[in-house]
Amino acid sequence: MGTGTGVEGASLGGLTLHVADVERSLQFYERLPGVETIQYEPGTVARLRIGDGHLTLLSLEEGQFHVRLDCTDLDGFYETCRTSGLDVPPPRDMPWGERASLAFDPDGNVVEFGQVID
Template identity: 35%
Template structure:
């Protein structure tokens, strides 16, 4: 089995895709007007409109209701990225902070309120874990 992607459901797909294109600097691949993907070298963030939910199971997903998942992206220099994101992100949860497990992390919310973590490994153990 291979983990392929995480999917976010949104009521405003254009706004959310634009946000993720801007913060990741990765252009989206649109599979349909109701579905797009931000593909990175190690994973994919899929973004679907609320119109896709009934195709799976009506009422099974609700946009802007997440309070348990954090979408995480490995970046080369989280402090530098933080400075760039100040022009894009309006809801920072914290500034870059070194975590006990060796990553320097920046937590913010996307326009739908989903938590996003951009992080850089900074300790030798964390760098080794992520091949840095």
């Protein structure tokens, strides 16, 4: 088990559900109190804000788990991962105003490390 060192500033930011029908899933989640749609690309992806976190609905035929860890210093977090021997790709700027790095855990689940760009 980890001791928590090297992940200071990381917190669970959201989950991604791989869904067969983005519109159908979006209609369900939008009905929940306090849910706000912040990104929507028909047939492909919907991103919802729920409190301080987010839920992404991503259209894929096969289900797969995707977890996101928000980082206050993504570049520092990446360097700590790299020096500890983890195979994590370098962060890159995303078109929706974030920097992110997508990695896979040993079971093939997506683990996203991200930071909002101010």
